[in-house]
Amino acid sequence: MESSAENTRTGVVRKRDGREIEFDPRRVQTAIEKAFRAELNLADGQPLASDVIEHITQIVSQIEDVILRPERSSPVTVEQIQDIVEIGLMKREHFHVARRYILYRTEHARIRAIRGTDAGLDSLDQSLQASNNIEPRVQVELEPGVRVPFDEKRIARFLAKCPESRLPEVDTNAIVAEVVRGAFDGMTPDDVTRALVLSTRSRIERDPAYDALAAQLQRSIIYRQSLGKTQFDEGYAASYRDHFEHYIIEGVRAKRLSNDLRAFDLNKIAAALLPERDEQFRYLGIQTIYDRYLLHIEGRRIETPQYFWMRVAMGLALAETENREERAIEFYDLLSSMRFTSATPTLFNSGTLHPQLSSCYLTTIQDDLQHIFKCVGDNAVLSKWAGGLGNDWTNIRATGARINGTNGESQGVIPFLKIVNDAAVAVNQGGKRKGAVCAYMEPWHLDFVEFLDLRKNTGDDRRRTHDMHTAAWIPDLFMQRLRDGGTWTLFSPDEVPDLHDLYGADFKARYEFYESEAQAGRIRQHRAMPASDLWRKLLTRLFETGHPWVTFKDPSNIRSPQDHTGVVHSSNLCTEILLNTSADETAVCNLGSINLSAHIIDGVLNHDLLRRTVTTAMRMLDNVVDINYYPTPEAKNANARHRPVGLGLMGYQDALHELRIPMASQAAVDFADQSMEAISYFAILASSELARDRGKYASYDGSKWDRGLLPIDTLDLLEQGRGETIDIDRTTTLDWQVVRNSIAQHGMRNSNCLAIAPTATISTIIGCTQSIEPTYKQLYSKSNLSGEFTQTNHRLVHELKSQGLWDAEMLDALKHFDGTVRDIPRLPENVKELFATAFEIQPDWLIAAAAKRQKWIDQGQSLNLYMAQPSGKAIDAMYILAWKSGLKTTYYLRSLAATQVEKSTVDINRHGIQPRWMKSQSQSGTIRVDRVVTPAACSIDDPDCEACQ
Template sequence: MSLNLHDAEIASAPIIQLRPDSLAATPSEPAMQIIRRNGKVTPFDSSKIAVAMTKAFLAVEGNTGAASRRVHESVEQLTADVVAALTRRAGEGRTFHIEDVQDQVELALMRSENHKVARAYVLYREERARKRAEAEAAAPKAISSQPSLHMLRDDGSNVPVDMARLTAVIAEACNGLDATDPAAVLVETTRNLYDGISRNELALAPIMAARSLVEQEPNHAYVSARLLLDKLRGEVLTYVHRQPMDASQADMGSRYAGYFPVYIKTGIAAELLDPELTRFDLNRISAALKPERDLQFQFLGLQTLYDRYLLHVSGNRIELPQAFFMRVAMGLALREIDRETKAIEFYDLLSSFDFMASTPTLFNSGTPRPQLSSCFLTTVTDELDGIFKSIKDNALLAKYSGGLGNDWTPVRGLGAHIKGTNGESQGVVPFLKVANDTAIAVNQGGKRKGAVCAYLETWHLDIEEFLDLRKNTGDDRRRTHDMNTANWVPDLFMQRVEADGEWTLFSPDEAPDLHDLYGEAFKTIYEDYEAKAKAGKMRIFKTVRASDLWRRMLTMLFETGHPWITFKDPCNLRSPQRHAGVIHSSNLCTEITLNTAADEVAVCNLGSINLLAHVGREGIDHAKLQRTVKTAMRMLDNVIDVNFYTIPEARRSNMRHRPVGLGLMGFQEALHVQGIAIASEAAVTFADVSMEAISFHAIEASSDLASERGPYASFEGSLWSKGILPIDSIQLLADARGGLDLDRSSRLDWNGLRQKVVARGMRNSNVMAIAPTATISNICGVSQSIEPSYQNLFVKSNMSGDFTVVNEFLVRDLKTRGLWDEVMVSDLKYFDGSLDQINRALNLYIASPSGKKLDALYRLAWRRGLKTTYYLRSRSATHVEKSTLKGTDGKLNAVSAAAVVAHAPIDIPSATAPEFDGIKACRIEDPECEACQ
């Protein structure tokens, strides 16, 4: 099918004229403008959109009377949609290229499912682009022959655009990257230049140009990053040296060392850096910087760093990437004897992406208030003072980037008696609403959203209302739309579900000891309370069918993504700190389990290994992994001592138990490198081998630190002190349950390690955590945590914007087979990033979640002894946009599917929602909780 937009074909076409006020500029802002292909800037005319839409429809559907009516009915709304889309983007600048508008037309046609019209429109555009390219090739023109362009300086003066430097910067950005073309990036860049362009727009133009080519060649993600790096260098060097200054990447080999001491002084003068940093040997530190490591970033990583991590003064960045990593390293080495040596060692680990500290550590290390810990766990007491102290503590902890997990189980339930007023309690939900709003109010300085997770045990009287907290219907005063929630589930409840038995709900003021009990002790006391309730000796309680409550828990998990399912007994039975207290909850992201009490706020200090950096075609480099873990554990232990504590309960707990959480990321890439499929026995074997190695080396490193620095204060009496390591404590759970079906084989010298731990002690009560790494994995350019690749082509959304992500390993393999071309890109978009329906490629996997499968999955998780679970994920409810980024400024989303559901459910027609024994429920998308890392 071809599309010919000749005037003769639309002689009788209805023309839709939008009202002129639809895009009217306010008196304080300029009108929107269009950049023509010849560089000329003209006023925006919305009526031309309707004309183009009309031509497209009539060329496909014909020009009959009926067709004209259909066109008229469709075009007005579609044109309004296009205008609205452009208006939303107007906040980024009120000047658009002509093809920006055409891209929005294409998107509108696809979204409205006018696929034939859209396809014809796309083919027409491609044909016109081909003819223009042929014409340009027949009569080539040098860049210098284009109309003279000027850049508008901040002071209002105009200077010629330096096309020679622009060309050189783009060439340098592409240098050494296969399948990237500086000429293509330059052509795409010049499309968006116009006379009078601002300095900032000129810097952004090549970045967006390269970004638009990522879907064609993943290496353009590195090109975009390097172009952003050029923008960053100009911004930083100009500010710290107090004069206009640009520098190429080649220049930085000599400039970094001179810049670094000036940066330190600038940061201290602005009260952003700790003056103690000047006591380091800055010449030695500066000489250790490795400018070439700036080239490791992909665009998503560097943009995230630019937006949220690099220090700035009044919006002007003062920190270059290697200075950033060294600042973090110096902050972590403050208490070391040989501070320079350790700072350089820490810097090498961070700047190589072999290991990455957690976000609070990256934010605050080396600053006047170094709050470096990731997670805080609290127990809320059942009194008004205690409740509001906990909410105040939440605010203080969140202020400096801490993620929060609150145990609300002690708070009495709805209708419970209040002795002081002789009234009835409103239950836990109204206080949760206050905690939710506090998390939103204290948003960590705009760097990332404040975040908290509330935990409630399954026997609590308010558990049914707790399940509804994230619903979008009902009384909004009893909803918490922003707070994460999690069920704290005892084994006895799961046993009642399996047996289809009854379950009794109590108010904790009448059953206070259940909060601190687990295992057989919990079962005994719980059954005593049930007997009292049946005998009429309990003031308030409720009996439900256990399987009905379980069904409702899973249904809410489908519909809202919450509450998560976490298991009380495995957490406590396997806790190395059983002798020192009780675990009442997990944290914000369910990766750690630590004791809490009224006077003790648990703290965890996180960082993650980049597994990709420790794996080759033949498997794990164990020697390198051991070295990385040893240094990383020292860094994490240092966090505890240099930390800035906002409440005394957190300091007391952290100093007493010294827990750290060494995690990992890049697991999927580690499989790719070895040619291992995610759904294979080889992948299971690799998971077992890699996790055993990390565990072994982490425990060994902590024991070595205990030899040097002494064991943590509460070591005596712990499972560690008895020679019971995590690999052994699974037997304690097996004994309590009468057995567990698990493979417990091992490969390393655990007997030798047990003896070492008993003899020398442990520096840290806890050493490992499967943290989500949502943001730091972006910085390192790998997949988060132990997650499989989400899709082969999608857009990742976070606070820094939308970023096209292409599976570069897939691209590599397809190139090897001669299958990577524009057709494959188009097919991947059409089939939502899946190879399943592309005949030229292999079949991967199909996700088809259902209520029955969900029930089986979570029961299996409990039976296998899992401690906690996190987000429920399935394939997207929306789909990949069938458009292209090519020929745009790169801000257009190629995919709208990667929805963040940590904060909002997605509506799905009931016909497509998964079945749960007759109950229709929504799917959960690709959540991106960035609060922990």
């Protein structure tokens, strides 16, 4: 009997709270098996290898030997058992499993500290039960000095108030459990909600329901800060409107808002607020405006999303002399409906003490030391207030040119560009986003060859500009010489001073004259080389570094409405703005974009809704010119004389999805043509009607508008200038005589009306696809200044759900194939065509659609081109096609990014085949992720450019 009692005694385990329970070896075995399954990514039920099972059995037997040892006088503790497991795993060289087991053990020690519980030998996935006799050690600080115990039930009750939490796709228990694991003493209610947001957003890839829940939770943080209550509190809707006047007063006192806003009838304005429109934001949109757009005082947001839209609208209505409240409400209705969004600088600064609302500035630097450094200083002040910069450097004399004043030799352009690069880094757009500048140069400049090397990572770092973009401003003559196998000559601008201001036939005649002068020995500095050699080097650098961008001088000038007042010397930071620049004028672009997908009603593009959107949007953009804060007199002078604006679009890919049109199709090209025609028609007509009411812009007389030439007409001028056909259909679907008659009678309010910018951030805010871009990937990781976010194409998920195809296996397949659908066997062919991603679409389709749009646009478009497997031959053919198609500019050449979707949870063997982009890799058996041939986008906000918007 005594021996039996002793055996019973030594078969006991002492838990952490002092209780003693009977030892059960199955619980230990289950816990170790869970660790192995987690490390090997094996589902429950999948067999473990025989040697693993043997090792687990050995470890459990070792524990039994210790517990049942006859000489043992006291029970074994839980901690001692876990020590034996860890040592046993390490001895058998299961190091990764041991590490996972240790991390699990540490994590659950934290949870016990939070809950005051004893988990004993529960398996890895078992919820821990609270102990009634131990107080939680973590407390939540409701307000300074007021603390309450951390209570996960309270969190669960709060989460249950969100309608989205009750959706069948949402696992609230898992969300709460993750918040518990991350809890810490002294948390505030906002900290708890942020933890809920982080836990929820990490699950967005699984289902859009998590996106909606994360957005709801993020709104509660905003409301608690700005209103003092959440959307779940009684009287929330009334407080939303009642608090608006207090928000204006508080913002003015804190010098966040302009005192001019107090002149509005704030009761009338507040009554027009629509709090329910906050629900239109998806998570990434609401998080983005929280991080970077909503005004704050010492970190506390004083704006709600609808206050934000109304503040922008009121700021833009300050230019209205009559019915100011009605106009502000009209602008607010358009913005808050997400049919149109102003560009980022307007959203940042409208209604503030410094209403710098313009997006980009273009300057031409003169060949004068004082002007060079004046422009460097101008770059700094322009960048400070959120402007992107485009600098034309072609004027500057080349390396080795004579300096008359000192009788020395010039060091050329490159050292000055290094200074510009460093200045852009130093001035980071007021602390809101990185500063950025693009340098333009024509390829006849003697320093152009070295200009091509500016972005290289090798060579003399004093002659490199790693943070500055570069672009080639290429005349038609170079492309024709290239095509014909001709020779190209490089000069120093001080010896050929008029080439910079010439284009078309005039440039050709003068360039050939200078070539003859060089051959006769009457030009000191020159260099002749095959045009193909220079082009090859340009494409090689483009392949290696993503720069320079390829832009075309002649179509940009020949088709410019303002050819009577100057020359377009460059584009801007994102290659869509094409305005004249000079020593006296810094061109300014004022941007906004239409959400095209919001105008697809009942399966068609609704022209009546589009007309109303465009008409109001053009009025808002025109108001920017009068309200704008101009950092330099040259910028103010140019904008006052010409009043250019750039109305663009976004959500093009979404619109195609709504219409069920694949982007790689003639139907998509036709839609690009017809939709751009409608936008152009309504925008030009709206500008003419504004001229009727407000007067023509100052430099109107002599412009192409004045001469009766619309953008569609200028294609013929480009053909004449080149002396060759541009094979673009000129068919129209609208009655353009109405527009022509209006211009003839009233003139134009704006010298330029249309430009398609990248829209990376504003499309994120409103939850549509960027600009005219194809979908990058259906599942990808997006990085910007707000953090990293896994994004899934909601439209694809809804499509797959409708066909009963969305499940964990499909998500796993999307990860394996890096966000592309082409190689997923389960998917129907029509789904694969409709949801083809950027690298699955031949660039010819993108160029064809862009060419159709370009005939309606008086400026340009930020056109990214994609190649999954770039080659010199393919890149060459692509850019020659872009030139032949009459495009004015191109933007990034993008290849597959170096960072793919995280695959740590993917069983690669399950799918059997590799994504197509991987199949051309080496035969070593190792999958090599492609390096970035070009950056996914510009440096302002990786991986998506928001230089303009």
